[in-house]
Amino acid sequence: MEREKFQREHGIIARSLEMQEIVDVIRQVAPTDITVLITGESGVGKEVIARAIHAASKRSKKQLVTVNCGAIPEGLIESELFGHEKGSFTSAVEMRKGYFEIADGSTLLLDEIGEMPLATQVKLLRVLENGEFARVGSSITRKTDVRVIAATNKDLQYEVQHKRFRPDLYFRLRSVNITIPPLRERREDIPLLVEYFVKEFSTKNNITFEGFTDDATELLMEYHWPGNVRELKNAIESMLVLENGRRMNADDVRKYLKEYQPPVFERNLPVHVNKTVEQAERELIYRALVDLKGSILELRDLLMQQSKAVPAHTEHPQLPNANGNGILTLDEMERRMIVGALERHKGNRRLAARDLNISERTLYRKIKEFGIHE
Numbered sequence: 001m002e003r004e005k006f007q008r009e010h011g012i013i014a015r016s017l018e019m020q021e022i023v024d025v026i027r028q029v030a031p032t033d034i035t036v037l038i039t040g041e042s043g044v045g046k047e048v049i050a051r052a053i054h055a056a057s058k059r060s061k062k063q064l065v066t067v068n069c070g071a072i073p074e075g076l077i078e079s080e081l082f083g084h085e086k087g088s089f090t091s092a093v094e095m096r097k098g099y100f101e102i103a104d105g106s107t108l109l110l111d112e113i114g115e116m117p118l119a120t121q122v123k124l125l126r127v128l129e130n131g132e133f134a135r136v137g138s139s140i141t142r143k144t145d146v147r148v149i150a151a152t153n154k155d156l157q158y159e160v161q162h163k164r165f166r167p168d169l170y171f172r173l174r175s176v177n178i179t180i181p182p183l184r185e186r187r188e189d190i191p192l193l194v195e196y197f198v199k200e201f202s203t204k205n206n207i208t209f210e211g212f213t214d215d216a217t218e219l220l221m222e223y224h225w226p227g228n229v230r231e232l233k234n235a236i237e238s239m240l241v242l243e244n245g246r247r248m249n250a251d252d253v254r255k256y257l258k259e260y261q262p263p264v265f266e267r268n269l270p271v272h273v274n275k276t277v278e279q280a281e282r283e284l285i286y287r288a289l290v291d292l293k294g295s296i297l298e299l300r301d302l303l304m305q306q307s308k309a310v311p312a313h314t315e316h317p318q319l320p321n322a323n324g325n326g327i328l329t330l331d332e333m334e335r336r337m338i339v340g341a342l343e344r345h346k347g348n349r350r351l352a353a354r355d356l357n358i359s360e361r362t363l364y365r366k367i368k369e370f371g372i373h374e
């Protein structure tokens, strides 16, 4: 109950076990000053979680300060974070406070921390450790009281291995690490999010939504959502507005999915997906069988035509002139074709030769060669 109230207060829409656990962790850590690292693919809700931590903390009276480390040019990042003194570099015409000073008494969200240059990482570690920093161009050590939340969609351990991220900073940040799973790994959250966004955008745009067909709902559940919750949110908004609230089936919905791909045959898909995968698999096998049946029928017709051309008495069950594998030799096939042509034309050699596309002379020679009795 407590958890539900917390989620409602902070706009966290989720019911999967994974997200419930995350909500429990953030409820626990929010009131403290502990540094939190939030990881997860783009659009999973890292900022939503960071905002909830700040809002549920004793710092909530002040505004959360957000810095996107990936958006600041490398040469400017230190001055942005720690400020600079007048004249410390060419464009530093005035003293400027950095985000660590601005966020004094509040929370600083360092978004895309994986993009922070190594040299800046040393200074960040220092401020995390004892709250000390110095403005660029100043030797005066200053103090700040900032709670840091870092977020990234990079695998920081991998970055550490490739020497792009300092291990000491990584260990410092990682003390509380919240990893938000991608939406496709917590599909129970999809219907709840769909319902929530439908409500949000139908109210906002004054649209009455007629709903999704069953196959459309199934598609929303099965899609792999590479852009996670952000993609779902954007898709719902576009669908509602562009279709003006009319009822939508799977084909209508598909147009709004970034990278629609038919379901893959994965063994570890959730149960409700397996059902459809099984259906798809069955359909494929069925189609293959139909194709196979078609080929068999064609083959049978071909054989029937051939056997019509061959007189019954020549069809010896033991196939006397067959080789060891039971396959007719070329000679035996030729002999049977000649016999068949002669029978069809009641012994008329001229007509039989024409049928076989050989000269009468050749036919005569072959009749003698094979010892065919007319």
Ligand SMILES: Nc1ncnc2c1ncn2[C@@H]1O[C@H](COP(=O)(O)OP(=O)(O)OP(=O)(O)O)[C@@H](O)[C@H]1O
Pocket: 011, 012, 013, 014, 040, 041, 042, 043, 044, 045, 046, 047, 048, 049, 152, 153, 229, 230, 233
């Ligand atoms: N659990 C959730 N409940 C409600 N809205 C959510 C939830 N998760 C994500 N959202 C919404 O999805 C969008 C993307 O979320 P957010 O910006 O937090 O993602 P992110 O992980 O920070 O992505 P990025 O790595 O691209 O910065 C936002 O509009 C957010 O409101």
Ligand SMILES: [Mg+2]
Pocket: 046, 047, 111, 151
């Ligand atoms: Mg973000």
